[in-house]
Amino acid sequence: MTSKQRTGLAVAFTTVGALSLALLSPAAPAGADGVRPECPRGLECDWVPAAYQQTGDPADKETYGNYDTADRPHSNKIRFIVLHDTEEDFATTLKIFQNPLKQTSAHYVVRSGDGHVTQMVKNKDIAWQAGNWYLNSNSVGIEQEGVAVDGAKWYTPEMYRSTAALVRYLAAKYDIPLDRQHIIGHDGVPPTSAGGAAGMHWDPGTYWDWNRFMALLGKPTVPTARTSSELITVSPRFKDNKQAFRDCEKGVDLPVQGSSAVPLHTEPATDAPLFSDPGLHADGSPGTNCAADWGSKIGATQQAVVAGHAPGWTAIWWAGRKAWFETPARTRTTTPTAGYVVRPKAGRAEVPVYGVAYPEKSEYPAGFADQRVGTPLQYTIKAGQSYPGGGEAPTGFFYAPTIDASYPLDHSFFRGKEKYVTVQIGHRIAFVKAADVDIVRAH
Secondary structure, eight states: OOBOOOOOOEEEEEEETTEEEEEEEOOOOOOTTSOOOOOOTTSOEEEOOOOOEEOSOTTOTTOEESEEOOOTTTSSOOOEEEEEEOSSOHHHHHHHHTOGGGOBOOSEEEOTTTOOEEEOSOTTSEESOSSOHHHHHTEEEEEESOOGGGGGGGSOHHHHHHHHHHHHHHHHHHTOOSSTTTEEEGGGOOOSSGGGGGGOOOTTOTTSOHHHHHHHTTOOOOOOSOTTOSEEEEOOOTTTOEEOOEETTTTEEOOOEEOSEEEOBSSSSTTSOBOOOTTTOTTOOOBOOBTTOGGGEEETTOEEEEEEEETTEEEEEETTEEEEEEOOTTOOSEEEOOOEEEEEOTTOSEEEEESOOOOOGGGSOTTOSOOOOOOEEEEEEETTOOEEEEEEEOOEEEEOOSSSOOSTTTTEEEEOSSOEEEEEOSSSEEEEEGGGEEEEEOO
16 A cells, blocks of 8 residues: 555446446445445445545645545546555555545455455545556556465455456446556556655565456456567466565565466576566665565566577566576466567667656646656666557646645646557556657567
8 A cells, every 4th residue: 555645327247259348237335425336236345435634734735635536537547457455454454544644545445255345435536556646647546455475365266356347347437458558566556756666565466366367357368479479478377386485574485385476587597696676676786586576576467578588488678678587398487479569769779768657847837836747767678679568658647736726726637748658668567758669569
């Protein structure tokens, strides 16, 4: 869970061919305040509002929690869905989101034992959940009851089914692609600036079964390209992908168990150093097998572009460099995939990468105080490299500094003209200016 970082009809689904169609259905029961949860038919769902409340001197309208009011998707698009784990039990999580001093929230919380869903922030509003204000502004956040280092025990079949039903509903309602550049974990959210990378969260973690989840969304990982495709989807079987990680906060080794994560090395050898993400290890020290070291792993259903081969190993472009992982013969560690990749335009030695898609300064009103623009992250796309992606990211900045819109232009969305596209640059997504890159079909 993460703070803001200042910087009704329900719907069900039926499948006809490959299309998911939203059907009107009876609304879920309203909460005590008369608000009905936004949920698909057949999903046990209730409404418990998160706090939206002044927390300090009434004269200081900036001291409040736990979300911002908006008018999405009319004010700005909902383009991403972010999956979290709570690191608390279900009841405690609800209490936290009801406490405005905590300055955190999510739109939904899913209970482990039975998959029950509680909505706490309306989807039109902006929950303080992702640790990146741009992502907050353009996403819906779903918290799942669980503790990431406890393995898969919190992630029950009931939870997978409920979260999948909710994601399908939201994706249909807001036209969100069901792919891993748009359905992301908290561990896939980029920082807003280079300095924030090391503090980004890593939930739902290495024990969330992404293969299972994407299959429940109707998007299982299956071959869609020839065997030699440069674009691959990482796809180890969860139960067979036994990995040894460490809880470095507690200083204990975690049990060897099934995982979605595949370790990345600097060379094609098990004794080679683990990949060191420059955002997490700014000093250049090697990556670690800590469960929280998101940079030294690629997760199941994430895509990458092949950068080389060695016997039993595959190299991919990852955070600006080559990373290697084991691909033994007669295993399904990778799946050839059709799709689009992003590469620098001819003549460009490298392309800057951003954690936000904000407007240019010239696109804000003259004299406006918060002319927020993106600054490059520590990653670049170099000539000769390619990364999965190419989907357009909404360009804009939602300005909401106070609880009651008391500032000029408060609770306004400033739309930018510069086009950005999403890329899977490493373990996290990021954004590049469309003018800097070519988007081509993988070969």
